[in-house]
Amino acid sequence: MTVDEMSMSNKEPLLELKGVSKVFNKEGKDFLALENVDLSVEEGEFVCILGPTGCGKSVTLQIVAGLIEQTAGSVILDGKEEHGPGPHKGMVFQEYALLPWRNVLENVEIGLELKHVPRRERRSIAKEQLATVGLEGTEHQQVHEISVGMRQRVAIARALANKPKILLMDEPFEALDALTKEEMQIQILKVWEKTGTTILFVTHDVDEAIFLSDRICVMDINPGRLKKVLVNHLPRPRHDCMSRTDKEFNEMRDEIIALYSSLKDEELDLII
């Protein structure tokens, strides 16, 4: 790996994983889910973790989020070693987990309530974040009244309302139909451009990783580990002008597929 691939600049990364491993106990035996992962994310960067199902993407993200503890290695965020969860790490999952008895605005306010932010300020922050994800005017709608794509946007607004240092997204658009998925990819790029939030985004969709990222951490399976970090030089902004049939786009896709040439078909369940 070259220095350029490890890190885009010389300044300290916002997030750093050093030698992170995870061993689970499966049916009485040790199972190595993650082996010695070194990974860094710069402030303001959009980094994708790409790999087939079971390679440890979610485990990596959950370790960063502090939801599970690594067996070895360390996670450093903004210069401090991390232990446990916190509002400075915003999570968005495939299942958006909104509370159905609350309206859109009240769902975005949840984290702020837990931090005892006064009501008026809460409302104002929640409204601002709904506007960031393009949902102005939906504040008083019920969760069941809005589309699945909109629900996922509410989940993003809720995570942003806490002003996280990093947004952690675990296959957030996988449950959506193809068209909505594409709309959401454009939406998240707009949110990222508008807010400057650092994003670590997990996916097993090769095109999604290429469309969104500054860098792609390509993972391997059995055991889960980092295979290669690719710098994505495709020009930005991408949402208006980039076609997935572009030559550069295809070259990047071919490079990624070649990295998986040693995998058996049943292991290669990437969306290509």
Ligand SMILES: Nc1ncnc2c1ncn2[C@@H]1O[C@H](COP(=O)(O)OP(=O)(O)O)[C@@H](O)[C@H]1O
């Ligand atoms: N809590 C757990 N206990 C035991 N094994 C787990 C646990 N969580 C994940 N694993 C295993 O670790 C491996 C990586 O899982 P995961 O990170 O969910 O993969 P993915 O890349 O699909 O997100 C899988 O083999 C999975 O079965």
Ligand SMILES: [Mg+2]
């Ligand atoms: Mg997963």
